[in-house]
Amino acid sequence: xxxxxxxRRSATTTEAPQVRHLPKIAKLxxxxxxxxxxxxxxxxxxxxxxRDEVGKNVGVYDNPADLSDQSWTLMRFSETEQNGKxxxxxxxxGCMHCADPGCLKACPSPGAIIQYSNGIVDFQQxxxxxxxxxxxxxxxxxxxxxxxxxxxxKCSLCSDRVAVGQAPACVKTCxxxxxxxGTKEDMQDYAEERITDLKARGYQNAxxxxxxxxxxTHVMYVLQHADQPELYANLPANPKIAATVSLWKGITKPLGxxxxxxxxxxxxxHFIKRGRKEVHEDEDDQLAIVRQSGSNGRDA
Amino acid sequence: MSQPNEIERYTASxxxxxxxxxxxFILAAxxxxxxxxxxxxxxxxxxxxxxxxxxxxxFLGVAMFLFFLILALRFWKHNHLTKNDRKxxxxxxxxxxxxDDKLPPVGRYNAGQKLLFWVMIxxxxxxxxxxxxxxxxxxxxxxxxxxxxxxALIHAFAAWVLIAGIMVHIYAAFWVKGTMRGMLTGxxxxxxxxxxxxxxxxxxxxxxxx
Numbered sequence: 096x097x098x099x100x101x102x103r104r105s106a107t108t109t110e111a112p113q114v115r116h117l118p119k120i121a122k123l124x125x126x127x128x129x130x131x132x133x134x135x136x137x138x139x140x141x142x143x144x145x146r147d148e149v150g151k152n153v154g155v156y157d158n159p160a161d162l163s164d165q166s167w168t169l170m171r172f173s174e175t176e177q178n179g180k181x182x183x184x185x186x187x188x189g190c191m192h193c194a195d196p197g198c199l200k201a202c203p204s205p206g207a208i209i210q211y212s213n214g215i216v217d218f219q220q221x222x223x224x225x226x227x228x229x230x231x232x233x234x235x236x237x238x239x240x241x242x243x244x245x246x247x248x249k250c251s252l253c254s255d256r257v258a259v260g261q262a263p264a265c266v267k268t269c270x271x272x273x274x275x276x277g278t279k280e281d282m283q284d285y286a287e288e289r290i291t292d293l294k295a296r297g298y299q300n301a302x303x304x305x306x307x308x309x310x311x312t313h314v315m316y317v318l319q320h321a322d323q324p325e326l327y328a329n330l331p332a333n334p335k336i337a338a339t340v341s342l343w344k345g346i347t348k349p350l351g352x353x354x355x356x357x358x359x360x361x362x363x364x365h366f367i368k369r370g371r372k373e374v375h376e377d378e379d380d381q382l383a384i385v386r387q388s389g390s391n392g393r394d395a
Numbered sequence: 396m397s398q399p400n401e402i403e404r405y406t407a408s409x410x411x412x413x414x415x416x417x418x419x420f421i422l423a424a425x426x427x428x429x430x431x432x433x434x435x436x437x438x439x440x441x442x443x444x445x446x447x448x449x450x451x452x453x454f455l456g457v458a459m460f461l462f463f464l465i466l467a468l469r470f471w472k473h474n475h476l477t478k479n480d481r482k483x484x485x486x487x488x489x490x491x492x493x494x495d496d497k498l499p500p501v502g503r504y505n506a507g508q509k510l511l512f513w514v515m516i517x518x519x520x521x522x523x524x525x526x527x528x529x530x531x532x533x534x535x536x537x538x539x540x541x542x543x544x545x546x547a548l549i550h551a552f553a554a555w556v557l558i559a560g561i562m563v564h565i566y567a568a569f570w571v572k573g574t575m576r577g578m579l580t581g582x583x584x585x586x587x588x589x590x591x592x593x594x595x596x597x598x599x600x601x602x603x604x605x
Contacts, residue, residue, distance in 0.1 A: 106433035106436060107433060108433050108434065203429075203430040203431075203433070203436065203445075204436070204445045205433060205436055207445075222445070223446075224439075224444075224445035224446045224448065224449040225446055225449055225450075225531060225532070226430065226449045226531060227529065227531040227532075227535055228547070230535075230540070230543075231529070231540065231543055231544050231547060236540070240531060240532060242532070245446070245531075245532055337541065337544050339541070339544040339545050339547070339548045340544050340547075340548075342548055343544070343547055343548040343551060347551065347552075348431065348432045349432075351431070351432070351551070351555050352432055352434065352435075354555065354559060355555075355558065355559065355562065358559055358562045358563065359562065362562065362563070362566035365491070365566070365570070366566075366569075366570065369492075369493055369570070371569070371570055371571070371572045372493055372495075372570055372571045372572060373572040373573075374572070374573065374584065374586045374587045374589075374590045374591070375586065376400050376584040376585065376586045376587070
């Protein structure tokens with residue numbers, strides 16, 4: 096897994112290595128050609144050696160009902176009526192691999208979350224402390240903490256496969272070719288073709304989902320209704336790291352530390368200037384005198 | 396019982412209570428600071444690593460809160476702010492300069508101590524409530540994600556205020572000689588009491604006489 100260069104590391108304030116340039120990669124999910132077969136879910140489980148518990152049918156096609164430590168990707172099914180026609184929208188949910196990852200920003204454990212120079216955001220479970228700050232940081236509600244080991248898990252974009260020049264397992268297995276993998280540039284170009292085609296077929300608002308609020312993502316969607324991403328199982332229209340998280344993890348931290356430093360210095364130099372305040376316990380109480388050493392002291 | 400020049404300021408039980416809070420505060424603060432800033436993550440080594448720090452911190456915090464609650468209830472009645480206290484706070488420059496003769500007379504606690512008392516109550520309550528809200532794996536999932544985010548922010552802020560307040564508290568206890576002894580042995584000097592807490596001194600000595 097370390098065959099890729101790391102360009103960002105959680106809870107690390109100094110520069111990460113950034114001399115070498117790897118091409119940015121991306122996974123493109125073409126929602127318009129997805130048939131909801133869940134082969135990607137199976138491939139993900141198989142490659143990553145995961146096996147979720149068999150759940151209960153909750154009356155919808157989503158199976159399992161939600162992402163979990165064992166289910167890193169999930170088809171989410173939504174029904175909507177557009178232009179008088181029923182549409183069944185199927186979105187493969189999972190980590191979006193943000194260029195500006197909220198999870199990495201929030202994580203307090205050095206190196207528990209890393210971003211490879213090709214754009215993949217990966218969790219290092221051996222460094223994970225189980226605090227769940229990544230959940231607070233994520234604008235897409237992706238990381239899940241395992242009940243078994245209290246460590247956070249999510250899609251790794253098959254960083255182990257990508258490191259050796261292979262496409263992620265879900266891409267490899269998709270029977271309709273709805274999932275593509277390559278350089279981000281190539282994926283954007285391919286998405287353009289798909290969007291042109293979709294527009295020609297009457298989807299006037301077809302477009303690419305590559306939200307800039309998180310610096311763009313390394314998992315992108317081609318959406319038939321890119322003007323309403325919420326239709327797709329509440330895909331956020333303008334995802335951003337929450338203001339509370341930015342404030343919590345931003346300027347307040349160095350300012351807070353500086354504040355402690357100033358108080359400590361202030362106290363120390365107050366002592367240097369004033370000395371300690373001492374009342375002498377003279378035999379005669381009435382004659383007790385206050386003494387202060389230092390420049391302003393009122394030595395008796 | 397006590398030396399003629401000494402007055403009892405704290406009972407053994409009150410002192411133990413105070414130091415339980417103090418010890419738990421140090422542990423909660425160090426484990427919290429480890430997660431507060433990457434530069435302080437090494438503090439997690441004191442607790443057996445990052446995961447142990449995450450596990451222990453909330454328990455230390457809750458224990459600190461419980462002992463503090465007892466302490467606060469015990470000292471509640473001594474901490475009502477009076478007119479003289481407001482005047483004292485207005486002359487904070489004289490306080491820092493040590494111009495004690497210019498300050499209004501002080502009772503059992505001065506206005507700074509009282510203010511710290513109320514700030515600590517607010518901080519402790521805020522820390523408890525917000526801390527529970529993002530305590531994993533148990534409680535965090537019961538709150539909406541936006542509330543959990545806000546809780547983490549307020550928790551960090553309240554912790555900052557509390558730690559800053561305690562830094563001042565510790566320095567003030569060191570600065571005013573004889574104060575630390577009061578909390579360690581329970582006894583303060585007669586002159587110390589008459590000078591720093593004249594109204595309290597009067598109360599105590601009158602009680603003894605009557």
